[in-house]
Amino acid sequence: MTLRSQIGALVVILAALGLVFWAVSDSGVNTDVEYESNWTEVDPALTGSPSTVLTYANATEGETGIEYDTIPREMFSRWLFGQELDFSDAEDPIQAALQFSSDDLVEAGFPPEYIEGPVSQEIDGIPVTWQRIHLEDSVSIGTDTFPPLELTTVVIEAEDEQLTVVRYIHRGPPDPEAYAEFQLWLRENAATLAAPTAEEEIEIWVESEPAPGEFTYTYMSKPDVVTLEHRAIDLAELATTFGVQPPPEDEAQPQLYVLYQWLSLLQQQAFDPTQVTSVEGPMIEIVGGVPVAYFRIQLISVDLVETLIDKGDGMVEYITFVHMDEPDDAVYDDFRTWLEANAAQLSQPVEEDDNADVSGAPELEGAAAAPRGNADNWIADQAQPGLFVHATQPNTLMALNTMSLDELAASMQVVPPPADSPLPLLDILNQIQQSTEEALVTDGMAITENTFEGPEIRDVNGTPVALFRYSVPASETRAALDDVMVLIESGDDQYTRIIYHSETPDTFDDFLAWLNQNAGDYAAPGSAESAAPSQQPEAQQPPAEPPQAPELVPPAQVDPDVVSPADPAVQPPQQAESTDQQAEPADPQPEPDAVEPDAVEPDAVEPDAEERDLDASPLPGQDEFSAAIDAGNWTETAPGEYAHVDGEGTITVQRTTIVSFVADEGIALPPEGSTTPTLDLLDALNADRQENIDSFGNVEIDPDNVVEPTFRTYDGVEVAFWHLAVAEQETENGLFPPINTAYAIIEHGPGDLTVIAFEVEGGPNPAVYDDFITWLENNIAALNES
Numbered sequence: 001m002t003l004r005s006q007i008g009a010l011v012v013i014l015a016a017l018g019l020v021f022w023a024v025s026d027s028g029v030n031t032d033v034e035y036e037s038n039w040t041e042v043d044p045a046l047t048g049s050p051s052t053v054l055t056y057a058n059a060t061e062g063e064t065g066i067e068y069d070t071i072p073r074e075m076f077s078r079w080l081f082g083q084e085l086d087f088s089d090a091e092d093p094i095q096a097a098l099q100f101s102s103d104d105l106v107e108a109g110f111p112p113e114y115i116e117g118p119v120s121q122e123i124d125g126i127p128v129t130w131q132r133i134h135l136e137d138s139v140s141i142g143t144d145t146f147p148p149l150e151l152t153t154v155v156i157e158a159e160d161e162q163l164t165v166v167r168y169i170h171r172g173p174p175d176p177e178a179y180a181e182f183q184l185w186l187r188e189n190a191a192t193l194a195a196p197t198a199e200e201e202i203e204i205w206v207e208s209e210p211a212p213g214e215f216t217y218t219y220m221s222k223p224d225v226v227t228l229e230h231r232a233i234d235l236a237e238l239a240t241t242f243g244v245q246p247p248p249e250d251e252a253q254p255q256l257y258v259l260y261q262w263l264s265l266l267q268q269q270a271f272d273p274t275q276v277t278s279v280e281g282p283m284i285e286i287v288g289g290v291p292v293a294y295f296r297i298q299l300i301s302v303d304l305v306e307t308l309i310d311k312g313d314g315m316v317e318y319i320t321f322v323h324m325d326e327p328d329d330a331v332y333d334d335f336r337t338w339l340e341a342n343a344a345q346l347s348q349p350v351e352e353d354d355n356a357d358v359s360g361a362p363e364l365e366g367a368a369a370a371p372r373g374n375a376d377n378w379i380a381d382q383a384q385p386g387l388f389v390h391a392t393q394p395n396t397l398m399a400l401n402t403m404s405l406d407e408l409a410a411s412m413q414v415v416p417p418p419a420d421s422p423l424p425l426l427d428i429l430n431q432i433q434q435s436t437e438e439a440l441v442t443d444g445m446a447i448t449e450n451t452f453e454g455p456e457i458r459d460v461n462g463t464p465v466a467l468f469r470y471s472v473p474a475s476e477t478r479a480a481l482d483d484v485m486v487l488i489e490s491g492d493d494q495y496t497r498i499i500y501h502s503e504t505p506d507t508f509d510d511f512l513a514w515l516n517q518n519a520g521d522y523a524a525p526g527s528a529e530s531a532a533p534s535q536q537p538e539a540q541q542p543p544a545e546p547p548q549a550p551e552l553v554p555p556a557q558v559d560p561d562v563v564s565p566a567d568p569a570v571q572p573p574q575q576a577e578s579t580d581q582q583a584e585p586a587d588p589q590p591e592p593d594a595v596e597p598d599a600v601e602p603d604a605v606e607p608d609a610e611e612r613d614l615d616a617s618p619l620p621g622q623d624e625f626s627a628a629i630d631a632g633n634w635t636e637t638a639p640g641e642y643a644h645v646d647g648e649g650t651i652t653v654q655r656t657t658i659v660s661f662v663a664d665e666g667i668a669l670p671p672e673g674s675t676t677p678t679l680d681l682l683d684a685l686n687a688d689r690q691e692n693i694d695s696f697g698n699v700e701i702d703p704d705n706v707v708e709p710t711f712r713t714y715d716g717v718e719v720a721f722w723h724l725a726v727a728e729q730e731t732e733n734g735l736f737p738p739i740n741t742a743y744a745i746i747e748h749g750p751g752d753l754t755v756i757a758f759e760v761e762g763g764p765n766p767a768v769y770d771d772f773i774t775w776l777e778n779n780i781a782a783l784n785e786s
Contacts, residue, residue: 054185064178066185068166068193076155076163078330094155094163095120098131105133109141126190130154138735140761148735154186156193164193226331228338230319232311232350238318243462255293255308255316256282262306263295269464269489274420275299277327287336288343296332302423303327305335309347317346373509375517387659390510395668396502398511399659400522404493411660425487425495429455429468432485436470442692442737445472463488463519471505480504481666484511491524498522501666630778633771642775649740649760649768651775653783658751678720678745678753682709685743686722693739697732705764707742714780719756720745725764738763744776746784754783 041054054066069079077085077097090096098118106112110133117131134150152168168182235254236246244261247254259282267273281295294307303323308316321335378398381387390396405424409416414431417424433455440447453469467486474480484500500511634642634651642651658677662669667688670680686709693699705725712721723742728735740760745753758772 064175064182065169066166066182067169068164070158070162070164070193073161073163076165078328079165092120092129094118094129098129098153098155102131111139114139123187123190126194127157128154128190138737152182156190158194166193226324227322228320228335230317230346232315233318234314235308235316236314238308238316240462241459243459243464253284253293255310256284259293259295259306259308263297266297266304271297271299271302271423272420275301288340290343290347292339292343298327301326303332305332307339309343311347312349315350319346373507373511373513375510375513377507377510378514388514390502390507393502393504393507396504396507397500397662397669398514399499399501400496401660402490402494402496405495408487408495408497425466426455426457429466429485433468433470440470440472460519461516463523465515465519474503482508483666484508486515486519488519488522489524490522496522501662629782630775632775632778634775644768644771646768648762648765649758649772651772652757652759654755654757656753656755658753661753661755676711676720677751678747679709679711681745682720682722682743685709686724689724689739689741693726693736695733696736699726699731699736700729701726702764705740712744714744714777717746717780717784719780720747723758723769725760725769727763740764740769742769742772744780746780748784756783 041052052068071079076094077087080097080101085097085100087093087096087100095118102115102118105115114135115131115133118129119131120127120129122128130152132150132152135148137148150168150170154166154168156164156166158164166186168179170178235258239246239258239261242258242262242265244258244265247257251257263279263282267276276297276299278298279295280297282293283295284291284293286292290309292307292309294305296303296305298304301324303321303325305319305321307319307321309319310316319339321332323331377391378388379391381389386400388398388400390398403411406416408425409428412428412432414428414435417427433452436452437447440451451470451472453467453471455466455468457464457466459465465486465488467484469482469484471483472481480503482500482502482505484498486498486500488496488498490496498515500508502508502511629636629642631642633645635645637643640653642653644650656664658669658681661681665681665685665688667681667684670677674680693701702725705723707721707723709720709722711718713719721742721744725740726736726738728738730736738761740763742758744756744758746756747753756776758769760768
């Protein structure tokens with residue numbers, strides 16, 4: 001990750017969290033204000049943050065706040081940028097670091113007029129340096145639009161080579177009184193912040209009160225880059241969750257036995273050997289007076305340490321340290337310091353009464369216990385293979401399909417991962433998460449710590465999968481949303497994607513139960529096999545060379561926001577014969593008329609053209625866009641993608657299915673038995689957009705720029721058509737972003753669609769819209785026949 005992308009991501013994250021700020025006074029920190037201080041500290045248990053957080057009592061909840069941390073001076077660049085940068089040669093290293101961040105933002109496309117400082121000054125004799133990033137109006141940077149925001153950062157020189165970093169956060173219309181209150185608070189507390197007491201001294205690792213066993217690393221402004229988690233677990237159970245063999249009863253070093261296999265499996269399933277820069281262990285060291293078994297594997301952008309401490313009676317403390325960035329020995333040393341201080345305590349036996357939940361911590365990523373739900377609550381839709389409906393919640397759906405990595409990226413409209421990416425599918429998911437955050441913020445939804453889960457790689461009953469989940473609670477105008485995307489590597493550059501969509505959280509456990517029962521059926525041959533070495537490992541003797549995988553298998557990953565065209569074969573890939581030890585065979589498939597959720601036969605033959613899978617791609621060998629297109633005033637930029645010659649609009653053509661379109665757009669399926677499903681799809685899209693418009697209040701819409709969902713005929717071809725264009729405007733609830741979108745949908749057969757999407761970023765543009773209609777008239781017949 002480049003530094004520019006890190007800082008840009010910080011701005012996106014701030015906007016996504018709803019931290020929308022305004023600049024509300026002249027430059028500088030005004031210390032001559034006389035306002036009554038009115039700030040209230042928030043209970044840390046409610047924030048889940050290592051920072052001290054205060055809210056402004058006269059503002060609406062979450063509108064205005066202050067947060068501050070005290071950190072060692074040498075950690076400032078790592079806190080600010082997420083990596084170590086050296087500014088020690090600068091006359092003022094703090095000002096140099098802030099200036100570097102300003103310059104980098106400008107280079108990334110951020111308007112320089114929205115950045116003030118950095119400036120150094122004194123408040124009652126206390127040296128401070130401040131910088132303000134503000135947007136008084138919405139601004140577009142590349143394809144992203146940022147709402148009005150202000151983030152004022154003040155760095156205070158503290159005692160003992162420490163810094164106290166204060167951030168003022170404001171959302172909403174300008175509030176000079178709130179900013180003046182911040183200035184007063186800063187003046188009143190500068191001396192205290194410059195001399196933190198022992199109780200206020202920074203802790204490097206702060207345990208989460210809502211989630212015991214999970215620690216936040218406080219020396220970074222993006223603490224989620226570094227994670228430290230631990231829990232007590234039976235070693236045999238842990239081996240099973242890893243998908244490796246438990247140690248024999250007479251094994252002299254059972255922890256090493258499991259770690260050897262786990263490292264080998266990761267190298268086979270998860271990491272590109274060309275990206276691995278260092279492998280240390282597995283080995284046993286005495287740490288804090290306790291034998292500790294561990295291995296450390298470093299990639300160009302990942303640092304992973306897996307640690308086991310014996311607790312007696314077959315139990316171990318399982319500790320995971322992950323740094324999702326370029327490895328940094330300073331961060332690793334902080335982990336080792338933590339381990340040294342806590343190893344003896346973590347080696348204590350588990351109290352018998354605590355065996356039901358030995359740590360009180362939530363399940364760790366990659367080591368999930370058997371879900372509590374009921375897998376039998378999923379019923380396969382016989383009319384649409386690959387689609388499952390929940391037995392008690394008809395609006396809760398699950399869709400499966402299979403495709404290549406390139407098809408996966410294209411279907412989700414994300415940038416394909418680079419060929420040398422060690423975790424290509426996580427690259428895709430991170431893009432999807434960012435776009436999901438931006439979409440939720442645009443729709444006016446608050447982002448909380450519970451909105452997203454992942455992207456992450458999990459071990460599901462011995463099968464590595466990648467998962468991304470986002471959940472939005474119900475509101476007065478919107479139903480709840482709970483979407484999950486899972487991807488499983490199925491071999492031969494094929495990936496099985498599983499999409500779960502619900503309007504209630506009550507069925508999520510049933511989805512996990514189904515996944516736990518069936519994930520192995522969709523995995524590549526050997527992915528659930530034991531990775532045990534051919535002979536028992538000797539204590540303290542790591543292999544001379546890390547086990548080499550016969551062929552790199554990227555870890556199963558997920559896509560969050562979409563289901564796309566699938567390979568005609570939705571069923572699990574057939575298992576190739578292997579001379580290696582095989583995993584236990586899956587449960588026998590139910591009879592064709594059974595209503596088991598995995599009722600798709602593994603040996604099912606490809607349907608004939610007229611009986612095609614409703615969630616299948618074009619048949620093998622068929623070009624997705626084989627029609628000869630009359631481009632007119634449009635230029636083809638990629639297969640199925642066209643840009644207007646004036647650069648003002650785009651057209652996208654996609655051969656897809658009803659199931660895929662529904663998942664892509666986050667809307668409901670057409671009613672059962674509907675005779676106009678394409679019109680139902682556009683009605684749902686229109687209702688979704690109108691709901692967003694209504695949330696802004698008094699939005700003016702020119703009726704000449706609206707075509708309600710209807711059927712139209714172009715060149716003898718009937719399509720479902722819809723158009724909506726709304727100009728940018730100030731409303732009672734903020735600046736309304738412009739809309740100009742249109743859809744034309746051709747239905748080739750049951751569930752088989754061609755979707756033509758038109759979009760202009762700047763709002764109504766009659767000339768470009770007319771060119772789109774002309775393009776549609778000239779090409780609809782060819783698209784209908786393709």
